[in-house]
Amino acid sequence: MSEAVSQTEKAVGIEVTKSAFKSVCLDAEGNIINSHNGAMIRGDDTAPQLVAFIRELRAKYGDFDRLGLTIPGLIHHDTRRIAYSTFFPEHQGVDLLTGLERETNLKILIENDANAAGYGEYWLGAGRGCRSMFYATLDAGVGGALIFDGKIWHGTNGFAGEFGYLTIDDDGRRLEEVASATSIIRRTRSRFHQDSTSSLGRLPESQITVADVVREARNGDDFAHLMLQRTGKYVGTAIAGVINLLNIEKIVIGGEVMHAEHTVLDAIIERARELSFKPSFEAARIVAGELEERAAACGAALLSRALD
Template sequence: MAANADPSSARVGVEICSTTLGAVVLDASDKVKVARKVLLDMESSVVDQVVGLLDGLKGDTGGATALGLAVPGLVDRNSHRVAYSANMPESASVDLVSEINQATGLEVYLENDANAAAYGEYTLGAGRGSKHMFYATLGEGVGGAFIFAGELWRGAAGFAGEFGYVPINSEGIKLEEVASAANVVRRTKERFYQDSTSSLNALPNHTITLEAIIDAAANNDDFAQLMLHRTGSYVGTAIASVINLLNIERIVVGGAIMRAQDVVLSSITERAKEITFAPSFASTSIAAGQLGENAAAIGVACLASR
């Protein structure tokens, strides 16, 4: 981390996803100066692709001395490497920090993507003004992160916030098994034939995507809305545990599924209210993230320049 980073300099954050690379450059007033996203070629070097993306942004990154790098996996705080990634298992064999530093001269700060997105929302998004916050992300996977008094809380081994592993029923079904993007699509495909009126029936089975479900719901497709409502209810069940245990001030929910926030957020809130200790629920606010798909890149840019 660049402890002596010039606060007037541009700040740069890159998020590595399983299929894309996203980058943002923040100016001195915390505004997104430029945002860019490219497809990730898993047959080529991730390091080379990150460096290539940064080369294309050189005109906007003047004065930057540090790079924030958000990854979809567990980060070992001692070795500054990816310890485990379900979506990108090969990343654990690459010393991303050292190799990108050698190629660019930038100090590289490595962070879990959910932690990075949480910090982005806390600093510049829906978490602003709160002291304590929990962030949940619903996308390719389901993750979470805690911020207490402005600092990420990592737990004993650095792996706090594994929200996707929270069980949502007595059979031990984990939240990620029903609420990740792929599992929302799976559940929808398994059931959509039961509703012949759904516009999704007009699509070949293999073209049903999360985006198609969200678009159908936005066009008042009752079945698509039902599937998203149930997803929100599952998430609300898990969030109730966070509220009951921690009486946390602010909960922010982000990720791709929150494109349908009108349906999902209300379902989360309704379910959490049903099963949460009433005084705790009354002192908690639940909000949709404000930074969208750039949350992790923005957050890790801020972390790298602290």
């Protein structure tokens, strides 16, 4: 890391996932000058582990005075508290940040992971140069973010962009139930016995992961390709609704499922084309994210610059 980057010029972001801490350090121009990940032990209190990880970052990055933190969950921005999180229910409604700031002597900003990832893509990735952008992430869950004129649109009480909660069919199923990495694994495990030619049949059913499905689809496995293509159609249906409602300029799709590259993206685009108002679809661009697993940490780092 360049010693020319001062404490105040550095922007540090941490993404807290269900099993790890992922961090980046940006320079004044937004270039990644360092990154560092660390394991998190589930079941132990997250806060002490986070404090220890921040100490590691100071040893690796040099000193810094502010931090952007992002987690999978809904945030009350007025109180800076976690309103809801599937992975960290023990921190719901708790004043986590005040204790962290006291222990680390940092100013800390907290943001939802999808919002942070969308913000990162808007400024540093696939969204550069546009005015309006919708970001969707397809991971263990499905999330979204709305960025207008460089700012995250949080909605009335901070919970805008919950893309995974969109109803996708007449049975009332939500997009997250049919398009997340978790749902792909469930669907694949329940159906791969019906296709004896699939290379996935070599794997124990209980051990099949979305990475396996993505890998075999890229290697030409028709069944794996079908599983991902169906996912793309579900997402494309929801994206059409976003296009029709918002006349958005750019849609960026990120997350683990997008490691399948064009298998998913092409299906999303084709389905969105079928269901969108033509002039609005033609004005929009649907593209894959560029920052991959660093998107949320990058966005959190950028957001930390707004701290006084």
